[in-house]
Amino acid sequence: MRKIATLLLSAGLVAVSTQAVSGPKEDLEKFRTYFEQKFPGLQLDEFGNGVYALDASKRLQWEAMEEFPPYEEFVDKGREIWEKPFKNGKRFADCFGKDPSKVRVKYPRWDAERQQVVTLELAINDCRKKNGEKPFKWKKGPIAWLSAYLGYEARGQKIDVKIPNDPKALEAYEKGKHFFYAKRGQLNMACADCHVKYPGHFIRGNLLSPALGHVTHFPVFRAKWEKKSKSGDGLGTLHRRYGGCNKQVRARPFPAQSEQYRNLEFFHQYMSNGLTINAPGYRE
């Protein structure tokens, strides 16, 4: 390896050789260091608490909410869905393995056969289709309940997304990364503008959260979504939130589980590798 580097160096191809060295691993190191320097003293896992890691008075209200969390009944519904057999007698456990606490940490993952990123929600609906059941809707309702249950069962484990050294997997990662840093919409803003450059600042009345730790508590139960729902169900998936953040900048959102959002999730979750899962979370 060192020999190759020297060869390239002597050939004057310095740019090429340094580019080859920068991959997901180096991105992650830089990303984490950036946030650790921006918020000195904040424990790594605190980033999973979003704005509540940054604002003491918001945190007090949030901790009070978490005493009787409004998402609990939906986590229970998720457990029922997990346990209930399909019409053919099989269960989700036949797709995912018996232990519900071991599922969340496997997603999102690169599927070498299908040459695409498979998210937990995509795998849930794949399992339903395979067993002759109608797929769930993507952004809320049963899919979010089941995903919340699997997240709840996985609490305490660490995010561990693997990006295999396969050019197609790396391409999906790079596309997700590009999406995250690209300006979009009439207002011309990138995810990174709000969640890398300005977390800790207020945009109008909203405190902005750091992108590090964003994914640990998804699906999330939001007061805003709860108000919209007749049944008080405020749970929504990560892709529901992506759509919301795209609309805020007057960009047309992509469909949940579109290739764009799956690639974005691949990058976005990978950046939080090593942080503790605390799903589902509660947010405004």
Added chain:
Amino acid sequence: MTSNNHRFSGLAGSLLLAAGLVITAQASAAEDPVSAGKKIAFDRKKGNCLACHQIEGGTLAGNIAPPLLAMKHRFPDKAKLRAQIWDARKNNPRTIMPPFGPHRILSEKEIDLVTEFIHSL
């Protein structure tokens, strides 16, 4: 152009006032470019400048960007101020400030009015 308008509305205002129509005070205020610009700047669906900038008279302002004050001092040249509002990318290609002109978030006229307002701060 704007000052002509202004004078006209003032004139019309005093005529109507003489006729005893008090509401005209409001009507002429609406045509005053500074207050018209303020409305556009504060409107969440228009300039929404308060999302990022503190501005006197506005509430719940964000703190992403520098407070807009002493603007005559910072932008003696009104055209430079207008250019910043029209397309902030000219000064900072990676800015988070929306390109109000090129992306047609505000019209030429609206940007003129917002410039009047900001310059008055």
